[in-house]
Amino acid sequence: MSLPRDIRAFLSYYHGQTDDPQASDNLLFYQNQLRCQPDDLLISEIHQSWRKDYDQLEYNHGYIQWLFPIRENGMNFEAQALQPHEAAAMKEDPDVIERIKASYGLMLDFYGMCLLNFETGLVGRSEGYRARYRNLLQAPHNNLRITRIFKCLSEMGLEHLNAGFLLHVLNEQSENKQLNTSLLRDSMDRWWANCLRNEADREWIGLTIKKARNGEIFSREQYGTSLQRRKESGSIVEPQLKCTDA
Numbered sequence: 001m002s003l004p005r006d007i008r009a010f011l012s013y014y015h016g017q018t019d020d021p022q023a024s025d026n027l028l029f030y031q032n033q034l035r036c037q038p039d040d041l042l043i044s045e046i047h048q049s050w051r052k053d054y055d056q057l058e059y060n061h062g063y064i065q066w067l068f069p070i071r072e073n074g075m076n077f078e079a080q081a082l083q084p085h086e087a088a089a090m091k092e093d094p095d096v097i098e099r100i101k102a103s104y105g106l107m108l109d110f111y112g113m114c115l116l117n118f119e120t121g122l123v124g125r126s127e128g129y130r131a132r133y134r135n136l137l138q139a140p141h142n143n144l145r146i147t148r149i150f151k152c153l154s155e156m157g158l159e160h161l162n163a164g165f166l167l168h169v170l171n172e173q174s175e176n177k178q179l180n181t182s183l184l185r186d187s188m189d190r191w192w193a194n195c196l197r198n199e200a201d202r203e204w205i206g207l208t209i210k211k212a213r214n215g216e217i218f219s220r221e222q223y224g225t226s227l228q229r230r231k232e233s234g235s236i237v238e239p240q241l242k243c244t245d246a
Helices: 005-011 025-030 043-049 054-059 084-091 094-110 129-138 141-155 160-176 182-190 199-213 220-233
Strands: 113-117 122-125
Touching (some): 005 141, 043 094, 054 129, 084 094, 113 160, 122 160, 141 160, 141 182, 160 182, 160 220, 182 199
């Protein structure tokens, strides 16, 4: 099955797109200097007032383009597509990265999850996860939001968080029969699992998902081990066994 067009563009680093050096709304927003529209809020105000405001996060459709800017236009025409010069500056600003982490934490909680280890990307269940899991299954527009989140994290040099989220969901599906509808699996297999520009990681995760779809259990222990391996070696792929002469 061929990759969706938006995924092909993402993996090509949006080949052919040009940078607009005059467009810096995303950088200014994440520097807490510009209010998002139409909500007219600073990033710090969203982080302070919207956490656990699940109705706001569910039914407001204008904020996600500001919290997770990508190189594509979204449905909020008052938000600006991410520019390459913005991404480069944002990755180098520790305050911006902390705010991106806070945005990711905000959405993880909305989805019934929490970040247990930023360095590895390890994710766990949040308190009250059952209701949040149920909402995620019943409101599939969140699948599109998650694709956007992954693309943004990759642009910000935080792609290891994508693997942490993906493999947490795979473990829940495989071992606990959670988050396991056909619609969510389709989004996961075709979009989420391909929001990884590291080719080796993408291929390994794709193969691991395929094994789980065929009935092989992907355990919590395997989940933690794979993320730790990526942290220590720079790759999620298991080292190949080497043959030695007798």
